[in-house]
Amino acid sequence: MLPTPDLSHLTKKDLEEVYEPAEDTFLLLDALEVDYDYLKGSKPSICLEIGSGSGCVTSFLGNIIGSTAYFCTDINPHACRCTQRTGKQNNVNIQVIHGSLASPLELRLASKVDVLLFNPPYVPTSDDEVGHAQSDGKIEGAWAGGSGGMQITNVMLSKVKNLLSPSGRFYLVALKENNVPGIIKLMREMYTLTGEIVLQRHAGREHLFILRFSHL
Template identity: 55%
Template sequence: MIPTPDLSHLTDQDKLYVYDPAEDTFLFLDALEQDAEDLKSQKPLICLEIGSGSGCVSAFMGSILGSTNTLYLCTDINNRASDCTHRTGRCNKIPLDPITCDLAHPLSKRLHHSVDIILFNPPYVPTESEEVLSAQSDRSISGSWAGGTDGMEVTNRLLGDVEALLSERGKFYLVTLERNNIPEICERMFRTFRLQCQVRVKTSDHLELTSARS
């Protein structure tokens, strides 16, 4: 088994502002571990995590792929999350490059069709739309879970950009809930972008989806 990244450097104060890894995070790690051999054989050059939070998922990816040949870009709207991601990379000897920004918008032109792996554990809990706007505006910890209508408001904003970011061999990993309407997500990604979806890991409430070019 691939060990979970060391997060002992995160303080109680950090956890007031940055999402502490939980069931959905560990589901994500399970899915990546299942695909570890395939990921290594792909030899990705650019890995992009959207909403990196503590940096746990990107550090885990780094432990799979190694720290020398892959560029690990990590975005988060929360400045404190970017700081935690940087420290997690340093603690686990994985060169994570955090960027404080909204999703991947400032990077989209420069990363056009060049990202081999996209990782996204979005805010997927259904809430009022006003709660999403407030959470994103405040750049607070609630931005890690408040998902708006059907829990999909933030995810929908990214889904339209995924195909333009992915390289020809690219894969997109997404954590979601049954109530986020998984069949509709899969149908949309195939109909609009010809990206084929698979459920990689499933728990009682969470699913880990992978989208790749068909």
């Protein structure tokens, strides 16, 4: 079992402004560990995490894969700084870009991303709430998901096919209320990407899933 990345450098103040790793984070780490042999053996050239928060997930991935190009984006500038520091704390060189979803890198990384990660704001909220959360670039943007918890996720889903390399994999965290079968169906029918559930877990009131997508 691989250790969770060292986050001892993060202060109480940091975790008031940045999403603290929780059950959804740890389930994503477990899913990456399930795919350890593939991730290690495929020797990815480019890995991209959308909404990196503390930097825990990409640092974990870096300790599986080793030396390669790691990119992260986040709308929260404090999260960008924390991700950079977490990478350094765990000997993973992460290039962090402040911006929304993949927008700063869409053209540069088109058809080049071998591992794409997204733990989205998946909690169902009002559309007004998600709008304010995204525009403010604060911690609320890490969980406020709008109608069905899918407002931000749907935007990102439309970008995945163009980002993934021919052998690339996309890992997505989802909540049961997000309609997991509907997500898998959408990705197949609209974007010709095949998807499956890697892991699922109950965490309090939440029923969490990790979905994995790749080209047909």
